[in-house]
Amino acid sequence: MVAALPLTLTGATLRRQGKTLIGPVDLTLGRIGVTVVIGPNGSGKTSLLRMMHGLQRTADGRVGWSVADAIARERQAYVFQRPIALRRSVLANLMFPLRLRGASRAQAEAQARAIADRFDLSAMLAQPAPSLSGGEMQRLALARALITEPEILFADEPCAALDGQATRQIEALLAGTAAAGTRLVMATHDMGQARRLASDVIFLLHGRIHETGPAETFFAAPATPEAKAFLNGDIVE
Amino acid sequence: MGDLLAGLTEAFRMIVTLDAELIEITLRSLRVTLTALAISCLVGLPLGGWLAVRRFRLRRAVIATMNALIGLPPVVVGLVVYLFLSRSGPLGVLGLLFTPTAMIIAQIIIITPLVASIAYQAMRDLWSDYHDLLISMNATRGQRIVTLLIDARRALLTAALAGFGRAIGEVGAIMIVGGNIDGATRVLTTAIALETGRGDFALALGLGIILIALALIVSWGSHWAMRTERQGTW
Numbered sequence: 123m124v125a126a127l128p129l130t131l132t133g134a135t136l137r138r139q140g141k142t143l144i145g146p147v148d149l150t151l152g153r154i155g156v157t158v159v160i161g162p163n164g165s166g167k168t169s170l171l172r173m174m175h176g177l178q179r180t181a182d183g184r185v186g187w188s189v190a191d192a193i194a195r196e197r198q199a200y201v202f203q204r205p206i207a208l209r210r211s212v213l214a215n216l217m218f219p220l221r222l223r224g225a226s227r228a229q230a231e232a233q234a235r236a237i238a239d240r241f242d243l244s245a246m247l248a249q250p251a252p253s254l255s256g257g258e259m260q261r262l263a264l265a266r267a268l269i270t271e272p273e274i275l276f277a278d279e280p281c282a283a284l285d286g287q288a289t290r291q292i293e294a295l296l297a298g299t300a301a302a303g304t305r306l307v308m309a310t311h312d313m314g315q316a317r318r319l320a321s322d323v324i325f326l327l328h329g330r331i332h333e334t335g336p337a338e339t340f341f342a343a344p345a346t347p348e349a350k351a352f353l354n355g356d357i358v359e
Numbered sequence: 360m361g362d363l364l365a366g367l368t369e370a371f372r373m374i375v376t377l378d379a380e381l382i383e384i385t386l387r388s389l390r391v392t393l394t395a396l397a398i399s400c401l402v403g404l405p406l407g408g409w410l411a412v413r414r415f416r417l418r419r420a421v422i423a424t425m426n427a428l429i430g431l432p433p434v435v436v437g438l439v440v441y442l443f444l445s446r447s448g449p450l451g452v453l454g455l456l457f458t459p460t461a462m463i464i465a466q467i468i469i470i471t472p473l474v475a476s477i478a479y480q481a482m483r484d485l486w487s488d489y490h491d492l493l494i495s496m497n498a499t500r501g502q503r504i505v506t507l508l509i510d511a512r513r514a515l516l517t518a519a520l521a522g523f524g525r526a527i528g529e530v531g532a533i534m535i536v537g538g539n540i541d542g543a544t545r546v547l548t549t550a551i552a553l554e555t556g557r558g559d560f561a562l563a564l565g566l567g568i569i570l571i572a573l574a575l576i577v578s579w580g581s582h583w584a585m586r587t588e589r590q591g592t593w
Contacts, residue, residue, distance in 0.1 A: 172379050182407055194498045206492040209485075209510040 126187045126197040126273050127153045127305055129174065132202035133183030135172050136166075136329075143169045144329040146183055150211040151274075156296075157260065158316045161326035162358050168203065171276045172327060175200050191337040196223075199267035201277040205259045207251035210270060212243055212262055215251045215340070219270050233269060241265040257288025264295055281315060293318060313353065316340055325349045327358065373565055383544055385441025385569065388546040391459050391533070392526040395466035396474075403471045404515055411486045417506040422479065428472035433465075437532030440465045444536065457538040460548070461546035465532040467468055477521055481514030482507040482534030516585050520578055547573075 128150050135145035142167045151157060153173075156232045159167045174180045174185060175198060187194035201220075208215050216234035221227070238244045241261050246254065251262060260280060262318045267275060277296065281289040297319060310316050316323065320337035325344075333340070344350045352358045373381045410422060429498035442448050444456040444464075455461045485507055495505050508515065530548040539553060547570045554563035 175495065177491060182370055200491075200495040202491060202495075206488060208489070208492070208506075220496050222496055 124189055126189045127151060128188060128195040129274070130134070130186045131174070132186065134180050134185055136169055138179040142329060144173055145180075147331055148300050149324070149334075151305065151307065153305060154303070155321040156308065156321050157324060158320035159165070159309040159324045159326060160311070160316050160352070160354065161306065161332075162311070163294070165326040166329040167326055169329070170186075170276050170324075171200070171278050171307065171309055175276050180310050196270075197273040199270060199272040201260075201263050201267050201275065201280050203282055204280040205263035207254070207259060207262070209250070209252060211247065212238070212249055212251050213247040215262055216243075216247075216269055219266060223270065231316060235342065237269050242329035247333045257284050257291065258287065260284060260292055261295070264292065264299075265268055267314045268299060268304070269329060272304060274307065275299065277306065277308040279309055279311065281310070281312065288343060289315070291357055325352065362564065364566060365561035369565030370568040371565075374569070378387035380394055381566070383542070383571070384545055384547055384550055385568075385573065387544075388461065388527060388548070388570075389573070391462050391546060392466065392523060395463045395470065395526050396523050396531075397465050398463070399471040399474045400515075400519055402467075403474035403522070404478045404518070405504060407480075407518070408482050409551050410475075411482040411507060412503045413544045415536060418568045425472050425476050425479070427477055431469060432470065433469050433529050434531035434535065438470065440532065441443060447456060456536065457540060457544055459537070459544060460592050461536040462533040464466040465536050466526045466529060468563075469532060470526050470527060473525055474518045477518035478511075479560045480512045481518065485511045485514075491497040498537050513585055516581055519582065520590045523577060524574060527570070527577075534538060 130151075131147050131149040133148060134144040135147070140185070147170065148199065159170060161167055168174045170176065173180060176185065176191075176195060177200070189197075208218060210218070213231065213234055216238060217225075217227075217230040220230035220233060225233075235244070235247070238247055241264065243258070243262060243265060246258065251259070254262060264277075264280065280296065281292050283291065293315060296306060300319075306319075308319065317337070322336050323340040324331055325333040325340070325346075325348075327348055333344060333346045335345075340349070341353065344353055348358050361405050372378075385474075410418065410425075434521070440461060441456065444453070444461055445451055446456075455464070485501075489503075489506065489510075493506060498506065526592050528548060530552055533546065534549050534552065537546070537549065538551040545553075547566055551563045551566045554560075554566065
């Protein structure tokens, strides 16, 4: 199987109603690692992720995968900041992506039960998904995204609005996913989380990549004054 | 008051004695309406889903037209269907005028916009929830519509019941295209109209009570079958 990664963005730009939201962005994402996208509110973290995933069409430039776009689409998954529950049981939610790809009911159910086990969801398989708590729902969203074994997972603030225990659980699952070889691209506003998970960092400001580099260097010695100020907890405009 | 009481007594008598004519008329009412409803749902529900997920240039115009067609006067629909099916009309050779089939055709035209419109509104709201997820999961257009149809099923039941209610109580159109022929095209509503005209209020009212009971039974039955209000709010 030819890998869909690396992903290369060349001059990728996102506009809405004449306003430039993102870009131009030039960026290459390699096959392994955890890229954490940070930046002040409104800097375009979500838009950047959505653009890479193809949920938002670029106005200029290119989001180029190493395989045809149609194949690349099958190899990625996305976890939204506000998890979207299908109005079905937890089990049916987990089976859904597989059923879309034409898996048989029995096969999808077997896989769903296996992943539910890993994500601590087995006890609630029969429950309607919209009745889950925030942390449970985010675990379900993550499991549902990973059940197709994507090559790359985009996660937009997956721990926003979760309590400490749920955050710890989600972080452990994300780290495990990355360790198992899934490329992770994650937006977060939680610097502690960024430090815990990142292998490299993209610091966004006004829709552009202001600074990027390996996590260790970035956190130890940010090159730009804005990044330094942001890490200090100052307000960056 | 006396007429009402007489009506209740008459309804009770007809039900208890299993009045042959009553059963025949009731079954014909159900057959015509349920057939029309099934075909309307087959067309209207996917149409509503398609309108919810699809963006095209005339979309707003199509939706506005569909909503306007809800108010289509049944008598006019009956008249137009009559003209089409009459001997000298374009479909006259089929010989469908004054048959239950003609009544079904008229009812389909009357209730499909209603079914499609309610279905569209329910699925449009659901689509705004599901949009990002289904796009992200690369669902085809057909899969998106099927997903909405399944997950909005309880709201679609409302659409179907609204269609059923409009069709079972409809009298103008089916009177024109069916002709209220005894033993062939007489249904509950046309029988009520006839008996009222004749002055037999007790019989008319009795039939009316049975008509209302029928609507209630169908509604209860379908809600029970779909288990609405029992598994969460949806």
